[in-house]
Amino acid sequence: MTSTAASISAASAAAVVEAALKLSSVIDGHNDWAWECRDTRDYSVEGLEAGLSTDTDIARLRTGRVVGQFWSVYVNDKLAGAEAVQGTLEQIDWVHRLAGRYPDTFMLARSAADIEEARANGLIASLLGAEGAHCLNDSPAVLRVLARLGVRYLTLTHVHNTSWADSATDAAEHDGLTARGVDYVRELNRLGMLVDLSHVSPATMHAALDTTDSPVIFSHSSCSALHDHPRNVPDDVLRRLAANGGVLMVTFVPQFLSADYAAWAEGAMTGPAPRVTISDVANHVEHARRVAGIRHIGLGGDFDGTEEFPIGLEGVxxxxxxxxxxxxxxxxxxxxxxxxxxxxxxxxxxxxARFAAPTSSTPILVR
Structure with a gap:
C-alpha cells in the first residue's frame, strides 16, 4: 500500500467517502454495457433492473453511486466500412432506448449542465463515447452526424490502426498521426467532441497533444510506470495533462494493472489467476495523481468490456x-x-459551448 498522507481508521474513511460523494457522485468514462447487450440480449432493454450476469445493472449502478456514465457506443474493429457505421448507430439507439425505457433512472445527457440536472433529480446522466475511429468509415460527415446525435468523445483508434492514427496494439504506420489525423483532431476540437487517447500509441498521444486546443481524456487507461502494458500511459504523457487540462480516467482491467496477471492472461492461463485487488487500482490512481496532478485524474472502469475485474471491483x-x-x-x-x-x-x-454550436465555424474536413 502506498499513501499520500497518514492512514486513518475505517470509520473515519467511511465518513470521508460519504462527504466526497455529497460533493460529487461518480462519473465514469467508459462502460461497454451496450455491446454486452448486443452480444447477449439481442439489444433488449427489458429486465435490466437487477440480478444480471453482466457487470452492470440498475441496482448496482445505484449502489455504486454513479451519477454520470459515458456509455461506449463501440463496434469491434473487425467491422469495417458501412457495417461499422451501422453498428455504431445501433449502439447509440440502444442508449436512447435505455433512457426511454427507464426514465426514472436514466437521462440522456450532452453537457455538464445536463449531468448536474440529472444528479439533482436523482437520475444517471447517460453520455455517449465512440470507441475507435474505424466507426467513421473515414468520413468527417459521419463524425459530424455522431456529434449531432450527442456523442461527446471519439477514441482515435481501437485495437488496430486507422488510416490516419496509430494504435497502441498494432505495428506503427504513421509515427502517430498523419496530416489527415491532425485535421481530424482539429475537427473534433471544432465540434466540441473530446479527443480520447485510450488505445492509441504514445506517438499518437504526443501528436494529439501537440495539436489539440482543448482538454483530452483517456477514457479507460492506467499507468505505464507501474506496468508497461501498451494500453497504459507513459509518465511523459501524464506530465503534459497539467498544461492541457485533460484527465486520465484510470481503468480497472487486470491486464493493465498487473504484470503478473497480464503474463497469465496472455499465456497458457494454467493455475489460478494472480490476485489483482482494489489496492492495485489505487496504486495506479495515486501514481497518476503524483505525476499529472489531482485535477487530472478520474475513473474509467471498462465494465462489461473484459472478462475479469479486481477483487472488490467486480461490478459498477x-x-x-x-x-x-x-x-x-x-x-x-x-x-x-x-x-x-x-x-x-x-x-x-x-x-x-462548441458542442452546442458547432455550425458556427467552418468544418476543417469536408470529405
Missing part, C-alpha cells in the same frame, strides 16, 4: 470501495470528489 457497485481504499490512505473528501467526477465534469464543461 464497487466505486465506493475504491474511494474507501484511497480514504484509508489519507485522501480527503475534496480530493476524492475531484477523482470521482469533478475533474471530468470540468473537461465536459470547458468544451460544452
Amino acid at each position: 457497485d464497487g466505486y465506493p470501495g475504491l474511494l474507501t481504499e484511497l480514504a484509508l490512505r489519507g485522501w480527503t473528501a475534496e480530493e476524492l470528489a475531484a477523482l470521482a467526477g469533478q475533474n471530468v465534469l470540468r473537461v465536459v464543461r470547458e468544451t460544452d
Whole structure:
C-alpha cells in the first residue's frame, strides 16, 4: 500500500467517502454495457433492473453511486466500412432506448449542465463515447452526424490502426498521426467532441497533444510506470495533462494493472489467476495523481468490456470501495470528489459551448 498522507481508521474513511460523494457522485468514462447487450440480449432493454450476469445493472449502478456514465457506443474493429457505421448507430439507439425505457433512472445527457440536472433529480446522466475511429468509415460527415446525435468523445483508434492514427496494439504506420489525423483532431476540437487517447500509441498521444486546443481524456487507461502494458500511459504523457487540462480516467482491467496477471492472461492461463485487488487500482490512481496532478485524474472502469475485474471491483457497485481504499490512505473528501467526477465534469464543461454550436465555424474536413 502506498499513501499520500497518514492512514486513518475505517470509520473515519467511511465518513470521508460519504462527504466526497455529497460533493460529487461518480462519473465514469467508459462502460461497454451496450455491446454486452448486443452480444447477449439481442439489444433488449427489458429486465435490466437487477440480478444480471453482466457487470452492470440498475441496482448496482445505484449502489455504486454513479451519477454520470459515458456509455461506449463501440463496434469491434473487425467491422469495417458501412457495417461499422451501422453498428455504431445501433449502439447509440440502444442508449436512447435505455433512457426511454427507464426514465426514472436514466437521462440522456450532452453537457455538464445536463449531468448536474440529472444528479439533482436523482437520475444517471447517460453520455455517449465512440470507441475507435474505424466507426467513421473515414468520413468527417459521419463524425459530424455522431456529434449531432450527442456523442461527446471519439477514441482515435481501437485495437488496430486507422488510416490516419496509430494504435497502441498494432505495428506503427504513421509515427502517430498523419496530416489527415491532425485535421481530424482539429475537427473534433471544432465540434466540441473530446479527443480520447485510450488505445492509441504514445506517438499518437504526443501528436494529439501537440495539436489539440482543448482538454483530452483517456477514457479507460492506467499507468505505464507501474506496468508497461501498451494500453497504459507513459509518465511523459501524464506530465503534459497539467498544461492541457485533460484527465486520465484510470481503468480497472487486470491486464493493465498487473504484470503478473497480464503474463497469465496472455499465456497458457494454467493455475489460478494472480490476485489483482482494489489496492492495485489505487496504486495506479495515486501514481497518476503524483505525476499529472489531482485535477487530472478520474475513473474509467471498462465494465462489461473484459472478462475479469479486481477483487472488490467486480461490478459498477464497487466505486465506493475504491474511494474507501484511497480514504484509508489519507485522501480527503475534496480530493476524492475531484477523482470521482469533478475533474471530468470540468473537461465536459470547458468544451460544452462548441458542442452546442458547432455550425458556427467552418468544418476543417469536408470529405
